[in-house]
Amino acid sequence: MTGHVFIATSLDGYIARPDGDIGWLLARDDPQEDHGYDAFIADKDAIVMGRGSYEKVATFDTWPYDRPVLVLSRQLAGTPVPDRLRGKVRFADLAPLDAMRALEQDGARRVYVDGGQVVQAFLRAGLIEDMVITTVPVLIGAGRRLFGELPGDRDLALVASRSFPSGLVQSTYRVLP
Amino acid sequence: MTGHVFIATSLDGYIARPDGDIGWLLARDDPQEDHGYDAFIADKDAIVMGRGSYEKVATFDTWPYDRPVLVLSRQLAGTPVPDRLRGKVRFADLAPLDAMRALEQDGARRVYVDGGQVVQAFLRAGLIEDMVITTVPVLIGAGRRLFGELPGDRDLALVASRSFPSGLVQSTYRVLP
Numbered sequence: 001m002t003g004h005v006f007i008a009t010s011l012d013g014y015i016a017r018p019d020g021d022i023g024w025l026l027a028r029d030d031p032q033e034d035h036g037y038d039a040f041i042a043d044k045d046a047i048v049m050g051r052g053s054y055e056k057v058a059t060f061d062t063w064p065y066d067r068p069v070l071v072l073s074r075q076l077a078g079t080p081v082p083d084r085l086r087g088k089v090r091f092a093d094l095a096p097l098d099a100m101r102a103l104e105q106d107g108a109r110r111v112y113v114d115g116g117q118v119v120q121a122f123l124r125a126g127l128i129e130d131m132v133i134t135t136v137p138v139l140i141g142a143g144r145r146l147f148g149e150l151p152g153d154r155d156l157a158l159v160a161s162r163s164f165p166s167g168l169v170q171s172t173y174r175v176l177p
Numbered sequence: 178m179t180g181h182v183f184i185a186t187s188l189d190g191y192i193a194r195p196d197g198d199i200g201w202l203l204a205r206d207d208p209q210e211d212h213g214y215d216a217f218i219a220d221k222d223a224i225v226m227g228r229g230s231y232e233k234v235a236t237f238d239t240w241p242y243d244r245p246v247l248v249l250s251r252q253l254a255g256t257p258v259p260d261r262l263r264g265k266v267r268f269a270d271l272a273p274l275d276a277m278r279a280l281e282q283d284g285a286r287r288v289y290v291d292g293g294q295v296v297q298a299f300l301r302a303g304l305i306e307d308m309v310i311t312t313v314p315v316l317i318g319a320g321r322r323l324f325g326e327l328p329g330d331r332d333l334a335l336v337a338s339r340s341f342p343s344g345l346v347q348s349t350y351r352v353l354p
Contacts, residue, residue: 011310011333011350012324013190024330123316133188137335137350139300141327147189150318153201156188158314158344167335169348173188173314 001100003048003113003122005131006040007146008168014143015116020056028136030166040132041067045108048099048122051076052144053115054089063088068106072099072118096125120148123175130159130174137167178277180225180290180299182308183217184323185345191320192293197233205313207343217309218244222285225276225299228253229321230292231266240265245283249276249295273302297325300352307336307351314344 008025009015016022029035047065049057051073057064069089077093094102096118103111113122122128133146156173163169185202186192193199206212224242226234228250234241246266254270271279273295280288290299299305310323333350340346 135348137333139324139327139331139333141325141330147316148318150316153318154316156314156316156344158340158346161338161340161346163335163338163348167333169335169338169346171312171340171346 001104001109001111001127002129003096003100003111003127004040004044005113005119005128005133006037007114007119007132008134008136009146010136010138010140010143012139012141013145013147014140015146016052016056016144017140018143020052020144022056024138024140025136028138028166028168030164033164033166033168035134035164035168035170036132041112044110044112046070046103046106047112047114048072048103048118049113050115050118052117058082058085067112068103068108070094070099070103096122096127100127116144116146116148119146123147123154124150128175130172131156132170132172134168134170137169178281178286178288178304179306180273180277180288180304181217181221182290182296182305182310183214184291184296184309185311185313186323187313187315187317187320189316189318190322190324191317192323193229193233193321194317195320197229197321199233201315201317202313205315205343205345207341210341210343210345212311212341212345212347213309218289221287221289223247223280223283224289224291225249225280225295226290227292227295229294235259235262244289245280245285247271247276247280273299273304277304293321293323293325296323300324300331301327305352307349308333309347309349311345311347314346 054071076091155176159172161171253268332353336349338348
């Protein structure tokens with residue numbers, strides 16, 4: 001069981017504004033460019049995210065995921081999943097390792113880990129194998145951070161880095177043991 | 178008069194640990210690689226930094242700068258410059274624009290702006306033209322941040338991005354008006 005991150009951040013390290021807004025990010029997404037999400041998700045079996053990410057995605061007109069989604073949230077756990085998402089989404093209040101074990105029982109091996117708080121918790125638990133970080137050329141000055149506190153340094157190995165005409169820089173890191 | 182940044186940061190956005198330590202950075206510097214500092218400094222006329230950067234550099238065996246250095250610090254302003262740095266360093270308690278005007282009177286045109294607090298203040302004042310950001314492949318979890326609060330978004334244009342065998346990713350951004 002391994003966790004894998006694919007996420008975009010402002011140059012100053014934010015994945016969303018303080019209120020969760022990602023309009024600044026969507027406005028800078030050039031649909032002509034292939035940023036590799038389809039290739040990334042192709043070999044993932046499930047998706048784990050937090051309430052913040054779930055509630056943002058749930059406002060979209062169409063549910064964008066074709067993999068089972070596990071939403072880790074104390075607040076949502078035990079509440080009913082909306083009708084249109086039944087069979088696609090589960091809510092649970094689980095620590096990272098327990099979440100991975102639950103997904104493993106469903107046959108998952110490679111898990112897409114999304115959202116700032118969840119990425120941070122999985123990094124602290126040593127459950128992230130690699131991260132694709134796409135840096136958007138803007139400073140937004142405040143917001144929800146991609147990274148947080150750690151019990152110690154996490155050494156990374158750069159696997160690849162590329163840039164796009166839109167100004168995105170996408171770097172792939174392996175988390176070293 | 179334009180300000181220019183050339184700085185290294187951990188992937189999680191820190192330029193130093195909470196106590197100012199940069200050993201994690203120096204340990205990951207491959208002296209076989211040319212990260213472009215000499216080319217960067219070649220067309221700069223002066224250097225502005227804060228007390229944190231100055232006090233770190235002042236502990237080095239040799240003073241590394243061959244450009245006039247202006248240290249912006251309320252605490253150091255009015256205190257004597259150490260003998261070995263006389264003629265190389267000045268202390269002053271100046272806001273960014275006033276600092277630029279003082280350097281302009283000395284004939285400076287292009288200024289290297291260094292250190293987290295000073296870079297942040299010059300960005301807020303709209304005095305930074307471009308930034309060379311070198312990202313070190315490590316998460317350190319806490320420390321002194323490169324970027325801080327801003328009065329509004331700062332749009333950037335990616336000028337170039339390259340990576341090194343050591344895993345550094347160096348991206349050059351122009352700050353858009």
